[in-house]
Amino acid sequence: MHYYLHLLLxxxxxxxxLIAVFILLLVQIFGNKPQxxxxxxxxNLLLLITVLTGFWQVGYATDVSAMFQLTPFSAFExxxxxxxxxxxxxxxxxxxxHHEHMIEFYVLLLASLLGMFCMxxxxxxxxxxxxxxxxxxxxxILANFHLQQKQSSEAAFKFIVSASFASALxxxxxxxxxxxxxxxxxxxxxxxxxxxxxxxxxxVLFFTGLLFKISVVPFHLWTADVYQGAPVTVTAFLxxxxxxxxxxxxxxxxFKVFHSFAQVWHVMVLILLLLTIIIGNLFAxxxxxxxxxxxxxxxxxxxxxLIALLxxxxxxxxxxxxxxxxxxxxxxxxxxxxxxxxxxTGKENIDDFKGFYQTNPFLxxxxxxxxxxxxxxPPTAGFFGKFFLILSGIQNARYFPWITFAALNLMVSLYYxxxxxxxxxxxESAAEIATIHIPQPVKLSFFICVAGVIIAGVGSWIYTYxxxxxxxxx
Amino acid sequence: MIVNFLLxxxxxxxxxxxxxxxxxxxxxxxxxxxxxxxxxxxGVLLQYLAVSSFNNGAMLLQTDVVWFSPLHIHYxxxxxxxxxxxxxxxxxxxxxxxxxxxxxxLLQKEFFILLTLLAFGAYGFFIAIDLFLMFFFLEIAVVPKxxxxxxxxxxxxxxxxxxxxxxxxxxxxxLFMGIACLYYNEPDGLQTxxxxxxxxxxxxxxxxxxxxxxxFIGFGVFTALFPFHTWVPDGHSAAPTAGSMFLxxxxxxxxxxxxxxxxxxxVPAAAQFYAPYIILLAAIGILYxxxxxxxxKDLKYMNAYSSIxxxxxxxxxIGMLTPVALTGAVLQMVSHGLMTALFFAAIGMIYSxxxxxxxxxxxxxxxxxxxxxxxxxLAGLASLGLPGxxxxxxxxxxxxxxxxxxxxxxxxxxxxxxxxIVITAVYVLxxxxxxxxxxxxxxxxxxxxxxxxxxxxxxxxxxxxILVVGITPFLLLKLISPxxxxxQQTIFK
Numbered sequence: 001m002h003y004y005l006h007l008l009l010x011x012x013x014x015x016x017x018l019i020a021v022f023i024l025l026l027v028q029i030f031g032n033k034p035q036x037x038x039x040x041x042x043x044n045l046l047l048l049i050t051v052l053t054g055f056w057q058v059g060y061a062t063d064v065s066a067m068f069q070l071t072p073f074s075a076f077e078x079x080x081x082x083x084x085x086x087x088x089x090x091x092x093x094x095x096x097x098h099h100e101h102m103i104e105f106y107v108l109l110l111a112s113l114l115g116m117f118c119m120x121x122x123x124x125x126x127x128x129x130x131x132x133x134x135x136x137x138x139x140x141i142l143a144n145f146h147l148q149q150k151q152s153s154e155a156a157f158k159f160i161v162s163a164s165f166a167s168a169l170x171x172x173x174x175x176x177x178x179x180x181x182x183x184x185x186x187x188x189x190x191x192x193x194x195x196x197x198x199x200x201x202x203x204v205l206f207f208t209g210l211l212f213k214i215s216v217v218p219f220h221l222w223t224a225d226v227y228q229g230a231p232v233t234v235t236a237f238l239x240x241x242x243x244x245x246x247x248x249x250x251x252x253x254x255f256k257v258f259h260s261f262a263q264v265w266h267v268m269v270l271i272l273l274l275l276t277i278i279i280g281n282l283f284a285x286x287x288x289x290x291x292x293x294x295x296x297x298x299x300x301x302x303x304x305x306l307i308a309l310l311x312x313x314x315x316x317x318x319x320x321x322x323x324x325x326x327x328x329x330x331x332x333x334x335x336x337x338x339x340x341x342x343x344x345t346g347k348e349n350i351d352d353f354k355g356f357y358q359t360n361p362f363l364x365x366x367x368x369x370x371x372x373x374x375x376x377x378p379p380t381a382g383f384f385g386k387f388f389l390i391l392s393g394i395q396n397a398r399y400f401p402w403i404t405f406a407a408l409n410l411m412v413s414l415y416y417x418x419x420x421x422x423x424x425x426x427x428e429s430a431a432e433i434a435t436i437h438i439p440q441p442v443k444l445s446f447f448i449c450v451a452g453v454i455i456a457g458v459g460s461w462i463y464t465y466x467x468x469x470x471x472x473x474x
Numbered sequence: 475m476i477v478n479f480l481l482x483x484x485x486x487x488x489x490x491x492x493x494x495x496x497x498x499x500x501x502x503x504x505x506x507x508x509x510x511x512x513x514x515x516x517g518v519l520l521q522y523l524a525v526s527s528f529n530n531g532a533m534l535l536q537t538d539v540v541w542f543s544p545l546h547i548h549y550x551x552x553x554x555x556x557x558x559x560x561x562x563x564x565x566x567x568x569x570x571x572x573x574x575x576x577x578x579x580l581l582q583k584e585f586f587i588l589l590t591l592l593a594f595g596a597y598g599f600f601i602a603i604d605l606f607l608m609f610f611f612l613e614i615a616v617v618p619k620x621x622x623x624x625x626x627x628x629x630x631x632x633x634x635x636x637x638x639x640x641x642x643x644x645x646x647x648x649l650f651m652g653i654a655c656l657y658y659n660e661p662d663g664l665q666t667x668x669x670x671x672x673x674x675x676x677x678x679x680x681x682x683x684x685x686x687x688x689x690f691i692g693f694g695v696f697t698a699l700f701p702f703h704t705w706v707p708d709g710h711s712a713a714p715t716a717g718s719m720f721l722x723x724x725x726x727x728x729x730x731x732x733x734x735x736x737x738x739x740x741v742p743a744a745a746q747f748y749a750p751y752i753i754l755l756a757a758i759g760i761l762y763x764x765x766x767x768x769x770x771k772d773l774k775y776m777n778a779y780s781s782i783x784x785x786x787x788x789x790x791x792i793g794m795l796t797p798v799a800l801t802g803a804v805l806q807m808v809s810h811g812l813m814t815a816l817f818f819a820a821i822g823m824i825y826s827x828x829x830x831x832x833x834x835x836x837x838x839x840x841x842x843x844x845x846x847x848x849x850x851x852l853a854g855l856a857s858l859g860l861p862g863x864x865x866x867x868x869x870x871x872x873x874x875x876x877x878x879x880x881x882x883x884x885x886x887x888x889x890x891x892x893x894x895i896v897i898t899a900v901y902v903l904x905x906x907x908x909x910x911x912x913x914x915x916x917x918x919x920x921x922x923x924x925x926x927x928x929x930x931x932x933x934x935x936x937x938x939x940i941l942v943v944g945i946t947p948f949l950l951l952k953l954i955s956p957x958x959x960x961x962q963q964t965i966f967k
Contacts, residue, residue, distance in 0.1 A: 318544070377643075378613045387606075387650070391545065394654045404651045404688075411644040418620065418639060422632045425625050460542045467544040 010061035010070040012053050013078050014121075017114040020046050024107045036102055040093065043106050044441065047086035054079025066185065067124040073473040074120045076466070077248045077321065081120075084241045084328045085113050090445035091336040092233040094343040105145060108138035109237070116245035120252075125174050125184040128249070132170070136163045136213075139242060143230040155229025162212060162222040170209025176202030190257050195264065203261055207268070210253075213246045214302050215295075217276040224283075227295035232342050235291050236335035239298045244324045247305060251317045254309055255474050269309050270402055276303030281412040290338050290350050293416070294331075297374060300413050301327060304389055307406060310399055311392030313474035318467040319388040325462065326373065326385035329452030333370025336445055337363050344436050355431035356424045363436065364424050366446050373453045375417040376410060381457030386410070388463070476521055477535045477551050477601055479514045480561065483507060484594035491587050504586035505572050508593070512565040519558050519953075526555075532960065533603055533670060541607075546666050550604040554960075555953035556804055560600045560731055563811045566939050567723040568593045571716035573932035574819050577826075578626070578714075585626060588618040589716060596724045600731060605653050605667040608735075609646070612696075612728055616642045619713070619721060626714040634712035641695055641705040649692025649732075652685045656740065659685075673739040686744035689736050690752070696729025698782045699789060700759035710778035711831075715822025718774065722781050723815035727807045730788040734803070737792060737961065745795065750883070752793030757887040760786030764897040773821045773831045776905060777814060780857060783894055784810045784865075790891055791872040794884065799875025800958045805950065806872055809856070809864035809943050816936040817853040820846055823929050824909070827922035833905055838914030842922040847910045849925075849933040854902040856940050859895050864943035869895065871947075 008015060020043070027034065058075040062068065089109070096102050115134025122128035140160040146152035178184055180199045181192035193199055208219065215223040227235045254265060280300030287293035305327075308319040340363070342348050357364040373382030394403050438446070456462050487507030491500060518535065525534055536552035553561070571589060578585050595615030602608035616639060623635035657665055659681045660672065695702040706726075710718045737745040745752075763783030770776040784806070791803025823846045824839065825831050840847035856863035859870075876888040925933065943950060 315544070372617065377617045378610050383610070383613060388545070390650070391654050391657070394651070395658055397655075397658070400651070400655060404648075407647040407651055408644060410647050411640050414643050415636065415640055418636055421620075422624060422636070425621070427625070460547075464543055471544075 007063070009057065010063055010068070013050050013075070013082070014114060014117050016046065016050050016053065017110045017117065021107055021110050021114065024103050024110075028103045028107070033103075036097055039103065039106070040089070040096060040441075043110075044086060044089055047082055047089055050082040051079045051086060054082065062123070064127070067127040068118075068121050069123045070121055071473055073469040074248075076469055077120050077244075078117050080321070080325055080328065081113060081116055081241050081245055084244065084332065085109065085237070087328075087332045087336075087445045087448060088233055088236050088241070090441040091236070091332065091339050093439050093441040094340060095231065095233060099145075101145070101147075105142070108142050112136075112138040112142070112237075113241070116241070119245060119249055123186045125177070125186075125189075129167075129171070129174065133167065135242070135245065136167070139163075139234070139238065142234045142237070143226060145231050145234060146229075149229075151229040152231065153229075155226045158222050158229075159226045166209045166212030166219075168209075169205050169212070173202050173204075173206030173209055176205060186252075186257050190259060193258065193260055195261060200261075200264060203258060203264070204268075206253075207265070210246055210250055211272070214243050214250075215299055216272050216302055216306070217279040217299065220276070220279070220299050223299060224292050224295040228289055228292045230291075232291065232335060232339040232348075235294070236332060236339065239294060239335070240328050240331050243298065243302065244328065247302075247320060247324060250309070251320055251474075255313045255317060266310055266396075269306050270399060273303045273306035274402060274406060276300065276306065277406050277409045281409055281416075284413070284416045287416075288349050288351065290348050290353075293350060293420075294334065294338075297413070297416070298331070300409075301374065304386060304406070304410075307393035307403060308389040309393075310403075311395045314467070314471045315388075315392040315395070317474050318463070318470040319385075319392045321470065322463050322466045323385040323389055325466070326381040326453070326456050329449045329456060330370045330373035330380070330382055332445070333366050333373070333449045333453060336442065336449060337367045337370075340436060340438065340442055341433060345433055347433060350420055350423055352432050353420070353423050355426045355429060356433060357431075358427070359431040359433060359435045362446075363438070366450060367424060368421060369450055369453050371417040371420055375414045377414075379458060380453050381455075382453070384457040384463070475535075475537065476514065476517050477553060478537055480511070480518065480597045480601060481551075481594065483511045483514055484590050484597065487511075487590050488587055488594070491583060491590065494583075497582050500582045500586055501572070501576060504590060505569070507590060508565070508569045508572050511593070511597075512569060515558075515561045515565045518553060518561065522553055522555075522558055522953075526956070536603065538603075541604075545606075547606045548604045548668065549607060550668060551598075551601040551607070552603050553601055555955070555957040556731070556734065557600045559804060559808055559950055559953055560727060561597065563727065563808050563939075564593065564596045564600065564724050566935055567719060567811060567815045570815060570819060570932040570936050571719045571723075573928045573935075574719065574822060575714070575716040576926075576928040578716075580626060585622070585716075588622055589720070592618045592622075592720055592724075596728065599728055603669050605656075605669060605672075607667075608669075608732070609650060609653060612649075612732070613643075613646055615725060615728060616646070619709070619717065619725065622717040622720075623709065623713045626717065627712040628714070629712045630708070631712045634708035638705040638709035641702065645692045645695030645702070647692075648688045652688030652692060655688070656681070656685055669735060669739040677741065677743075679743055682741040682744035683747060686736075686741050686748055689740070690733065690748065693729040693732035693736060694755075694789070697726050697733065697788060698759065698763075698785045699729075700755050700762060700782070700786070703759065703763070703782045706782055707775050707778040710781070710818070711772060711774040715818060715825075718778075718818040718822070719815040722777070722818060723811040726781065726785055727811055730785070730792070730803065730807045733789070733792050734800070734961075737795070742961075749793050749795055752789060753884060753887045756786045756789035756793055757890045758786075759783065759789065760891045760894045764894040764901075767901045768897060770901075771832055771834065773824070773833060773905065773909070774818070776833070776901060777817045777821060780898065780901070781810065781814055783898065784814070784857070786894075787869055787872045787891065790876060790887065794872075794876045794879050796875045796878045797955075797958050797962050798878060799872055800961060801951065801954050802868060802871030802873075802875050804954045804958070805864075805868035805943065805947060808950065809868035809940070812936050812939040812943065813853055813856040813863075813865060816849060816933065816940065817857065819929075819932055819936065820850040820853055823925060823933075824850070833908050836909045836915075837912040838910070839922065840910040841914045842917075843924045845925040845930060845933070849937065850910060851906055852937055852940070854906050856944070858899045858902045862941075862944050864940045867944055867947040 118131030144156035284296035376386035598611030
């Protein structure tokens with residue numbers, strides 16, 4: 001008995017989700033439908049436990065024929081993803097409460113999260129690909145969860161088409177990589193990879209597949225439409241959890257598997273990040289729909305995150321993971337407000353928020369904090385996040401001029417975040433949105449997000465903790 | 475230890491303001507916080523005097539706690555004479571700004587929280603020794619201004635607020651790149667943000683030359699360096715009175731103070747290399763600001779453009795690099811802070827009564843408001859450098875210090891700067907003549923009243939400051955000079 005427990009312990013986060021998914025499915029098939037609210041609270045609790053287990057009894061473990069590896073770092077990454085999902089689930093309260101497919105929503109959400117967990121722990125490309133698909137396909141269904149709206153189906157369709165295209169590239173890349181090295185395990189590949197035309201081609205295909213998922217320019221074209229069409233909750237999940245998981249995976253690949261390729265991918269990353277920041281900024285300037293706006297804002301943020309990849313392994317990966325923690329809190333501040341407003345009034349345009357402060361001061365402050373944090377303004381955590389990203393990227397003096405250019409783009413991004421603030425604090429006319437009642441779970445999520453935005457920066461222990469985890473791995 | 479209270483007191487004030495429900499206590503709490511803060515500053519001053527030996531300009535009363543250990547970032551604060559002078563200035567202006575806004579009716583709680591947050595940023599900036607900490611506080615002192623202008627401002631407020639913040643954040647981005655690059659280029663791969671430690675090491679000359687423009691422009695934008703001064707007029711004129719006072723009185727000093735630290739601790743060799751450019755830009759700024767002021771029709775715009783001219787003196791003093799000129803630069807920061815704050819306060823008081831700031835639409839106001847008119851005149855006279863008031867001592871010190879540089883071109887710049895004082899006299903006297911003197915307008919139902927008690931207090935506090943700097947500058951010099959001598963030693967070692 002003890003032996004089996006020992007064997008299962010490394011999978012505790014995955015197992016929790018897996019069991020929950022199956023229970024939900026069984027309930028859906030056989031059971032009487034339980035009360036909606038009751039189920040949602042259980043799901044929230046489950047996610048919270050998943051977050052906490054990431055800090056309990058984590059060590060190094062390898063399993064499933066050495067395809068699965070648990071490290072304190074990956075356990076922390078999983079906790080970050082679970083935390084984001086927990087907050088999103090809290091924020092979805094108002095929307096889900098009367099949704100007829102609430103249980104399916106959680107089945108898909110948890111399945112997607114499970115896929116990401118597998119991806120993060122994979123040490124073999126097959127297992128990795130399994131996780132990737134498990135995380136992607138439920139997302140396409142989730143994007144369609146506004147059952148009555150055509151736009152939602154359009155979003156789902158666009159998502160699945162671009163995701164499968166990306167997967168195709170990725171698979172081709174994987175098979176080429178297998179051709180190059182004769183192995184699918186990460187360690188084996190890292191040992192056998194030599195820089196030549198074929199392996200670079202394989203790398204480019206593989207890399208492109210991943211870049212699609214985090215919508216780096218020029219692979220970003222699906223993002224805005226999908227973000228706009230999908231329900232806000234799903235958009236939040238796409239923009240925070242899905243992106244974070246791929247970025248964590250990228251760290252693993254770039255810093256470990258493709259370490260010998262550093263010269264090659266440094267240049268690629270530099271060009272891509274400059275493109276991403278410029279295009280993301282330019283398009284964000286004139287968006288009217290708040291979700292579309294957030295789509296371009298998140299594209300720009302990805303550009304800034306890529307800066308850290310140019311740095312040294314430890315500082316770079318710590319900066320990325322730390323920034324994702326910050327990004328999660330700040331983005332969810334904003335998405336929480338949008339979700340609540342959308343669920344109550346159905347309004348999603350930035351101009352609808354005119355005079356928002358007059359009627360909903362609390363929500364306005366939450367929104368403001370989130371925007372300021374994304375713009376990188378102290379004392380919010382976004383300032384520290386941006387600072388550390390750029391600080392680690394600049395370590396290589398060759399990139400100094402380019403990164404200076406990228407840093408000046410912060411000014412442009414600040415401009416459009418402030419544009420929203422200007423609208424929110426508009427005083428000349430009456431507010432368009434009446435006072436909104438905030439349900440308890442949503443309130444809780446706001447408190448967590450706001451606390452996160454403030455504490456994650458000034459409280460240095462979060463960064464220090466991440467750094468210590470990263471230094472053990474990289 | 476006591477230095478930390480400079481940060482704790484505003485934070486506590488903000489916390490209390492956040493927690494109280496009854497808005498009628500907002501103003502007393504904000505005022506009490508700022509007065510306690512002044513007492514803390516005086517406490518810091520006394521303790522500094524007790525522990526400092528006068529030939530030593532080193533940072534004293536230090537607190538050093540590790541903040542982000544992997545990146546060697548510390549919470550490291552301390553004071554020298556210059557910082558104490560700036561702290562005193564900040565404390566006075568914050569009290570005056572809170573008093574001036576006593577009748578603020580709109581969203582009081584938010585207003586005073588933002589004002590205190592600004593003060594928090596400024597205090598932190600003036601005592602920071604760690605560069606990261608300094609940058610952190612500098613940024614904190616930027617964004618509340620945006621909200622202050624946006625919510626409580628007047629005129630083209632959204633435009634002005636955005637312009638101000640974008641320019642300042644753009645400057646910060648450059649500054650940040652400078653700091654980050656410095657961090658990686660220290661000898662022996664030391665990687666520290668500690669200014670004192672960086673001052674001890676010899677940064678390679680090439681590094682200094684490369685980094686100086688980044689940091690110089692970064693701080694320069696804050697202190698209205700020509701040609702990056704364009705945020706000043708718009709920002710100041712759109713801001714509410716307290717906001718303008720804060721902007722001109724404290725925010726523009728952040729840049730000047732930062733430049734001094736930059737010159738003294740970080741890249742002294744580059745400062746010498748770039749001195750001619752600094753002086754050129756400063757001289758252009760002084761003259762341009764003065765001429766631009768002459769054609770302004772709006773009182774706030776007038777004062778904002780004159781700030782560009784006056785802040786040029788700070789830059790001139792820093793560019794000259796002689797001890798007297800540097801001392802003058804610090805004095806000018808204090809003098810300009812007090813004087814413009816008073817000017818803006820007086821303009822705000824006049825505006826709240828006449829509902830116009832256009833010079834031509836007012837005349838003979840002195841009859842109705844002798845006290846406010848008096849403040850206006852005194853601020854104007856301080857601005858044009860009347861002996862006995864602060865402007866005279868400060869600008870004279872800068873000019874005398876500049877003349878000590880025997881280079882012809884520098885002397886031309888000095889003459890240009892001195893000539894600007896005449897232009898200042900023209901616009902100040904003309905404004906006083908039109909607005910206060912002359913035939914009084916007839917008012918039917920809303921005859922302008924004179925200052926209320928809070929306005930009298932606000933004006934008096936600032937005016938006493940101006941007198942102290944003007945009549946007994948040696949009190950400040952006692953604080954400033956040792957620190958300046960210390961700079962002298964670092965630059966020419």
